Amino acid sequence: MRWLVWFRNDLRLTDNPALSHACRNGSEGIIAAFNPCFNQWRAHDWGDPKIDYILRQVHWLSAQLGKRGIPLKLAATERFEHTPAALLSLAQRHECGGLAFNLEYEVNEARRDQETIEAFDRDGREIVAFHDQNIIPPSALHTGEGSYYRVFTPFSRAWMKHLEDGFEWRPKPAAKPKVKLDLAADRLPDPPLAHSAISALWPAGADHAKRVLKRFIEHWISDYPAQRDLPAADATSTLSPCLAAGVISTRTCLATICDAFNAQPQHLPRGPATWVRQLVWRDFYRHVLVGYPHICRNQPFQHRMRRLSWRDAPQDFQAWQEGRTGYPLVDAAMRSLSATGWLHNRLRMVVAMFLCKHLRIDWRCGERHFNNTLVDADLANNNGGWQWSASTGTDAAPYFRVFNPTTQSRRFDPDGHFIRDWCQELADIEGPAIHEPDAVQRRRAGYPEPIVDHGEARQQAINMFKMLDQGG
Ligand SMILES: Cc1cc2nc3c(=O)[nH]c(=O)nc-3n(C[C@H](O)[C@H](O)[C@H](O)COP(=O)(O)OP(=O)(O)OC[C@H]3O[C@@H](n4cnc5c(N)ncnc54)[C@H](O)[C@@H]3O)c2cc1C
Structure with a gap:
């Protein structure tokens, strides 16, 4: 039998259960499939850095599979609901009797997978799905x-x-197909950030x-x-x-x-x-x-946190996104995120807590911004990190824990190296003042005053959570 192997976020040959299965059982060769689904990806807030990385990876994968006689074919769709039909048509065209893939767990992805299983089943084709x-x-x-x-x-x-x-x-070793097919791979979409600085930082393969x-x-x-x-x-x-x-x-x-x-x-x-x-x-x-799949539907892990009243403050949100909050470590972090598509874990916590607690802006706005800007955007980790920071999730930071961004800065960037790298207007400020420049230093550097006072903002965040406890 010939197998269709559907690649998603398992873009590799080594230790790939679906591919291994097809290699063991594909007596008439293997066709690989990928489902570019741009509209759905955008609806899921995938940004260019992530899409770029994935597409470059698919280009690499197609070349590797090609060497093993496995052509990679596209089943492009606008939305997930059209994916089962596109994959089935690919299987019919290339006479694949079975479909193998590795499971994805997010709600929309799982629904799409279930509908695909049903479509293949109705058509009398085999399906195997693996935890991976x-x-x-x-x-x-x-x-x-x-x-x-x-x-x-x-x-x-x-x-x-x-x-x-x-x-x-x-892990299982790299799979080897029994039969090589002599069939051309499809031409793949161009990665949106090809040859950009972000792209160069994250090589494929x-x-x-x-x-x-x-x-x-x-x-x-x-x-x-x-x-x-x-x-x-x-x-x-x-x-x-x-x-x-x-x-x-x-x-x-x-x-x-x-x-x-x-x-x-x-x-x-x-x-x-x-x-x-x-x-x-x-x-x-x-x-x-x-x-707890409700977290995929924009809901807080802890149901009672649905009643929190977040601020609608587009200007503050923009200052946070652009690294203009007046808190050097927060700003350095946000600028490095925009420039590299990646952020250090400590800084993810610092900037996330700043948005949710100091600015009292809904964690979902920050989650969306991270999704849009991170090369590694991943629903489970991103949601977990944001809900931890907002005190709405599992193991959440207790609501009264509000990181002081200046103390975090002194502790985790003691010499100010990270700040000087990313807030270059502050590079000439010597010594510990880098963590909290005075008004004169800020004016000279063209660097903003803090958009909120830490002490006041902390108290207001605590009040917001207390109101919840009092049923307010
Ligand atoms: C607000 C916030 C948002 C985040 N968003 C994402 C995201 O979209 N994608 C993502 O992969 N991670 C996310 N994380 C988790 C973590 O920050 C990153 O995984 C980590 O910084 C990646 O760097 P690294 O590969 O050098 O990690 P390392 O320290 O080398 O850790 C190795 C691997 O372990 C996993 N890991 C590390 N820390 C965590 C963690 N706290 N939670 C879950 N897994 C972890 C990652 O897969 C990471 O690559 C987020 C954390 C926070 C606080």
């Missing part, structure tokens, strides 16, 4: 009461125990991802616990775009680390163990998304 995105599939872990976890720490304990109990997490991981393990992972919160240290892996698009699997990351330290996941030294914990957070947010 998590190290442990989202539905494999449950609390004692049989529900999905709402808190990270017990989830992470159950996660580790599941591995110890013999769960097979080792699994080899690049493997090199980044190797370098991180060799140079950074042991110091990760001490350095990971310092944006100027460049001490995190920067693998998030690769993981979001599935260029490398989290299983491969885990196995590479375990091999490098010659240890099972539960016995890794502190540095790699702390990094693996971030992969567990990633699994956790996907688990939450499957268990």
Whole structure:
């Protein structure tokens, strides 16, 4: 039988369960499919950086598949509801008796997948779908009461125990098809940011991802616990775009680390163990998304938080987006986000909390802006991070915790290197004043006064949450 393999956010050959299945069973070859769906992507707030990265990855994938006799064909549609028919027509045209793909968990994606399964089923074709995105599939872990976890720490304990109990997490090697097809691949759409500065920062291809991981393990992972919160240290892996698009699997990351330290996941030294914990957070947010799908529909994880009264303040929102809040670390972060399509985790927390707490602007506005600007935009992680910052989510920061952006700046950018890199008008300010320039320094540098006073803004944010408790 000939198999159709539908690639989505699993844009790789190694450790790809759907592709492996087709290689094992495709006695009459394999056709690969990709579904460009620009209108739907835009409706999901995907911005150019993410679309660009994905399309460059698909170009790379098509070339790699071509060498193995697997032509990549397009099933382009405007919206997801047209995808099942487009894929079925592709299967009919190329006489594919089966469809293999790896599951996506977001509500619209899951609905589209279900409709595709039904369309292929009605047409008498086989379908197989695999869990792929998590190290442990989202539905494999449950609390004692049989529900999905709402808190990270017990989830992470159950996660580790599941591995110890013999769960097979080792990645599968790169698949090799039994038969090569002599059929041309389709011409792919051009990436929207081709040859731009952002595009150059995030090269496509699994080899690049493997090199980044190797370098991180060799140079950074042991110091990760001490350095990971310092944006100027460049001490995190920067693998998030690769993981979001599935260029490398989290299983491969885990196995590479375990091999490098010659240890099972539960016995890794502190540095790699702390990094693996971030992969567990990633699994956790996907688990939450499957268990509590209302978060895909713009709803706060905690239902009562629907009643919060956020401010409508377009000018403040714009100042935040453009890095003109008058808080140097916040502004440096937002400018680096616009320029690179990526942001350090500590800074994501700082700017997110600033938007939700200091400006009292709805976290969904910030979530949307991140989606639009990040190369690694990913619904589960992005939503999890924003709802944590807004105190509306799982494990949320308690509402009275409001990061002081100046204190964060002194603590996590102590020498002001990151600020000077991105707020160049402040580069001449020496010493600790960089964190909180005085009025004269600001005037000279052409840098704005703070748009809010930290103390007042903090109190107003706390009042907003207290009103909720009082039924206001
Ligand atoms: C407001 C906010 C929004 C965020 N939006 C996204 C997003 O759209 N896409 C995204 O991939 N991550 C998001 N994160 C999580 C985190 O900031 C990034 O994954 C991380 O900064 C990526 O850098 P890295 O690859 O160097 O991470 P590393 O520190 O090297 O971590 C390795 C990997 O673990 C995962 N990871 C790390 N931290 C977290 C976390 N807190 N939650 C879940 N997974 C994590 C990522 O896949 C990351 O690539 C967000 C966090 C916040 C606070």
